[in-house]
Amino acid sequence: MSRVPRVGLGTMGLDTPADATAVTTALELGYRHVDTAQIYDNESVVGDAIAAAEPPREDVFLATKVWADSLAYDDVLRTTRESLDRLGTEYVDLLYVHRPIETYDPPATLAAFDELVDEGRTRAVGVSNFTIEELDEALDTLEAPLAAHQTEYHPLFQRPELLEHAERHDYSVVAYSPLSGGRVRDVDEVVSVAEKHDVTPEAVSLAWLAAKGVRVIPKASSEKHLRANFEAVDVHLDDEDIAAIDAVDREIELYPE
Template sequence: MEYATVQGVDVPKLGLGTWRLTGDDCRNAVSTALELGYRHVDTAQAYGNERQVGAAIAGSDVDREDVFLTTKLEGGNRDYDGVLRSTDESLAKLRTDHLDLLLIHWPNRRVPTRETLDAMTELVESGKVEHIGVSNFDRERLDDAREDADVPIFTDQVQFHPYWDQTDLLDYCAIHDVLLTAYSPLGHGGVLTDPVLKEVGERHGKSAAQVALRWVIQHDEVVTVPKATSRDHLEANLQLFDFELTAEEMDRISQPSKLKTLSGVLRSRSPL
């Protein structure tokens, strides 16, 4: 495993995302991931699976202190009291007395970000939360959040993959010692048939998906939380640390495309 270090904290470069995982599928995926060596798990109040994530962690042989655990505030829990109440509920569901990271899930114009951050600061001061951050904030909103927060913003969790150019945000995070957490690193499946990624993968004996994930985590101070359910996919995602992409390959893989990004999002929302 490789780690990103920001604000003096080491975070596993590869974690497990749990969006759209529910019930036994979620619990089994988290349990298998921990068994295989994952030590970074990402969930959210809006996912409706915190109980399953908590049960998997509590039932594993891995100490809670060895797992970097993240959850996110649902949109309706952004006012001061809602932040405190819902976080206590999340802690109970996750069977833990603290979160490593609590995020604002999406920008919300109805409640001032400052109010939400003030409540999150109280949680840090009480020891219930180690670090706070945001998700789906662009550079301007991230900058505003950093100005409003009385404790450091630890991360911005955003969509990041070879088709989604986050250069400005990456540069900003690097300057200000903020972690970038990449979700949907496979472009909602769009990278799996990409000819460039397949060609590079053949050179390294890897799949297009593994190349895409390697491209993401090879950026400094970037970690990623791809969703996976089967043991095979969980194992494959871990096989990123025995090869390295060249600078030329990194440049070739980067193919900013709003059309491909939108196509992937629409595909992910289509019924099975």
């Protein structure tokens, strides 16, 4: 089973040829995890950027997601092949069910994902935006191991039960929107920890997630922010810092179903 790198680049919204520079720059800074999706309409941009970067394809952990209208068995197979064509690769390292809605049918959908593993078109299977009950059903249905669950996770939207479930079943949690769309700058507990360590609130949010073993895929386009996000997971927070952020009692979900 492929292991997900600790930090990666989220690419939602990076959908023009000019945006490819951000992906290439990230890889040249040391990123080895790039996350995209069919619904982002940018797989060609991402694929071109990876091809233009110095690291060889086999050193890049590439993930994409099958959108909710393409989760019937035949549609999973067809659209994944189309994704691979757009990405310019023979395989992805991780293929996700993007959301368990619309055409999602666990036996049929996940059988197609298993087939793609057998064919070598994806090296691992992931799911995204699942509940505990949906995760349990996927674990019972899949033949391949579940490699990852991608979910919104940040100081303003915490779901510790998801982390406990992942630890119990030995798969990774990948946090999207780990900076809460910039809102972490306005969270007093995060700001206090940032001041204590002389780092940014954004760095604290990423370090807090990393301390929990969560993989993070913040989006950034400038070299400055790409570098800062990449380095943030090495910021050391003590138990008091982590407990202070755990205790944040505001809740904002950016991407409800």
